[in-house]
Amino acid sequence: MMRTKLLSLVPRATVACRHMSSATKLTTVEVNDKTGIATLTMNRPPVNGLNLELLRDLQQSIEEIEGNKSCGLILTSSNPTIFSAGLDILEMYKPDKERIRAFWTQLQDVWLALYGSSVPTAAAINGHSPAGGCLLAASCEYRVMLPKFTIGLNETQLGIVAPQWFMSTYLSILPRREAERSLNQGRMFTTEEALRVGLVDEIASSKEEALAKCADFIATFAKVNPLARSLTKQQFRSADLQQLENERVQDLEKFLFFINQPAVQKGLGIYLESLKKKSKN
Numbered sequence: 328m329m330r331t332k333l334l335s336l337v338p339r340a341t342v343a344c345r346h347m348s349s350a351t352k353l354t355t356v357e358v359n360d361k362t363g364i365a366t367l368t369m370n371r372p373p374v375n376g377l378n379l380e381l382l383r384d385l386q387q388s389i390e391e392i393e394g395n396k397s398c399g400l401i402l403t404s405s406n407p408t409i410f411s412a413g414l415d416i417l418e419m420y421k422p423d424k425e426r427i428r429a430f431w432t433q434l435q436d437v438w439l440a441l442y443g444s445s446v447p448t449a450a451a452i453n454g455h456s457p458a459g460g461c462l463l464a465a466s467c468e469y470r471v472m473l474p475k476f477t478i479g480l481n482e483t484q485l486g487i488v489a490p491q492w493f494m495s496t497y498l499s500i501l502p503r504r505e506a507e508r509s510l511n512q513g514r515m516f517t518t519e520e521a522l523r524v525g526l527v528d529e530i531a532s533s534k535e536e537a538l539a540k541c542a543d544f545i546a547t548f549a550k551v552n553p554l555a556r557s558l559t560k561q562q563f564r565s566a567d568l569q570q571l572e573n574e575r576v577q578d579l580e581k582f583l584f585f586i587n588q589p590a591v592q593k594g595l596g597i598y599l600e601s602l603k604k605k606s607k608n
């Protein structure tokens with residue numbers, strides 16, 4: 328394990344960090360020596376689209392953090408305006424048969440690892456966070472978001488359906504009525520709206536402040552027995568986790584069936600085109 332001091336990269340000049348994984352290309356993990364909190368940063372330009380490789384690196388990084396006795400995990404992005412654009416649509420549009428199986432299975436693994444993580448988790452949402460990006464943030468226990476961005480499960484807007492475990496994740500944060508309505512609408516919330524409904528816990532004016540607020544949340548557990556805390560968290564989340572564990576294969580088959588429908592493929596193609604046109608204007 329590499330333990331390089333990365334003093335120039337830490338937000339506060341006086342705090343030393345251990346840079347733990349640089350072998351992974353699309354995520355980095357830095358552990359703050361003083362607080363013991365690990366910051367997991369997604370770094371897949373241009374938009375942190377969750378493709379198979381980013382998902383693999385995310386899982387490896389979560390496992391690394393679980394394994395090294397970090398006091399907590401903060402998930403963030405190296406992109407100054409995008410937390411994550413969600414699933415990489417190119418993985419789902421005209422998919423390769425083997426790869427798309429691996430892709431969805433890996434997404435399941437990442438969710439199980441993050442939602443079920445034994446360490447306290449927080450997301451510093453420093454940019455837009457649609458769909459799969461929102462899923463990652465919502466899987467954490469606390470969310471701090473920067474102003475003027477958007478977040479939400481917008482799947483229905485793309486003509487696709489968020490599976491049950493996406494819904495359970497929303498339901499772990501939002502009142503049932505709000506979760507149902509916003510999922511049906513595919514609603515994207517502005518930062519301020521997200522705060523109002525409880526989708527995010529705080530607003531910060533900079534990434535540095537968001538990271539500090541996430542660290543403050545994690546520090547609230549400093550005096551709580553770690554085993555009691557993690558077992559309590561597990562009890563809250565075990566029904567959701569168990570449901571996916573029990574239905575992993577069916578969930579994969581449902582996804583493959585749905586995504587291969589000609590109408591769904593057509594819709595994804597049109598959506599991709601609209602994104603590309605927008606980026607050229």
Ligand SMILES: CC/C=C\C/C=C\CCCC/C=C/C(=O)SCCNC(=O)CCNC(=O)[C@H](O)C(C)(C)COP(=O)(O)OP(=O)(O)OC[C@H]1O[C@@H](n2cnc3c(N)ncnc32)[C@H](O)[C@@H]1OP(=O)(O)O
Pocket residue numbers: 373374376408409411412413414415416417455457458459460481482485487488489490581582585586599602603604605606607
């Ligand atoms: C019963 C049910 C059973 C089974 C389930 C069945 C179905 C499956 C459910 C699957 C759940 C899906 C979850 C998802 O996450 S789908 C992805 C949703 N994401 C989005 O809608 C976001 C789209 N992107 C944006 O809104 C903007 O790009 C964003 C993030 C706000 C950033 O804006 P901006 O900075 O202006 O950047 P550009 O739009 O110019 O984008 C730059 C570049 O990136 C490409 N791109 C953007 N997002 C994606 C993406 N998600 N996937 C792939 N590519 C993306 C964009 O096209 C541009 O590309 P270019 O080549 O033109 O540079």
